[in-house]
Amino acid sequence: MTAGVAVNRRARKYTRGQQFRRVLWSLAQPLFRFSPRPCFGWRRALLRAFGAQVGRGVHIYPSATIYMPWNLSIGDWSSIGEFAFVYNLGPVSVGAGSTISQHAHLCAGTHDYSRADMPLLKPPIRIGDAVWICAGAFLGPHVTVGDGAIVGARAVVSKPVLPWTIVAGNPARFLKPRPMHEAASIGGN
Numbered sequence: 001m002t003a004g005v006a007v008n009r010r011a012r013k014y015t016r017g018q019q020f021r022r023v024l025w026s027l028a029q030p031l032f033r034f035s036p037r038p039c040f041g042w043r044r045a046l047l048r049a050f051g052a053q054v055g056r057g058v059h060i061y062p063s064a065t066i067y068m069p070w071n072l073s074i075g076d077w078s079s080i081g082e083f084a085f086v087y088n089l090g091p092v093s094v095g096a097g098s099t100i101s102q103h104a105h106l107c108a109g110t111h112d113y114s115r116a117d118m119p120l121l122k123p124p125i126r127i128g129d130a131v132w133i134c135a136g137a138f139l140g141p142h143v144t145v146g147d148g149a150i151v152g153a154r155a156v157v158s159k160p161v162l163p164w165t166i167v168a169g170n171p172a173r174f175l176k177p178r179p180m181h182e183a184a185s186i187g188g189n
Contacts, residue, residue: 004116013120018068025050025069035062047072055096071108074098075129090122095129095147103136110141128163150178 014022028046035042043062044054051070054060059079064086066072071088074080075096082102086092089109094100108125111118125139128147133139136154145151145161152168152175161167166175 002116004118007117008119011117011119021050021070022068032066033062037062081135088125089120090141091124092127093124094127095131097129098127098131098133100127100133101135101137101153104133105136105138106133107138107140148178148180 053073055076073093078098123141126144134153140158146163148164150166155172156170157172
């Protein structure tokens with residue numbers, strides 16, 4: 001084993017409290033995973049019990065993976081689809097009226113590759129209101145997706161996405177503006 005790997009494995013990546021919550025969440029996950037599909041209220045309550053900030057009318061499907069609920073904030077009337085993976089070592093916030101489609105991957109964790117010991121980093125991901133993250137899209141650490149944006153299916157996003165734009169591809173590139181419509185008022189007062 002190289003010295004860098006040894007240093008990484010000895011490093012404390014989580015506090016004792018975080019480690020304890022991770023164990024409890026792993027024990028509670030079957031209550032989430034095996035809940036009947038239409039039991040959105042049950043899953044909202046379970047996530048809230050573990051520290052997630054979950055708005056009204058949120059739909060999170062039972063096959064979705066929420067890695068650390070206490071690092072999740074999701075606004076009213078948003079959804080996280082089947083088999084979506086929210087790897088939220090760092091904070092992940094999703095605005096109101098936004099959709100995270102099936103098999104999307106939100107990755108708020110990485111390593112500092114410039115150092116030999118590659119320490120764990122936990123940068124945030126921020127998704128605005130009225131956003132659609134399409135099927136199989138990948139959002140990397142430090143990504144911000146502006147209000148009303150659409151990230152196309154299987155897109156790989158590593159840079160900010162401007163509001164009311166549509167991006168797609170690997171790496172994700174601007175395709176065209178998204179027309180503003182009534183969705184613009186979803187997250188409003």
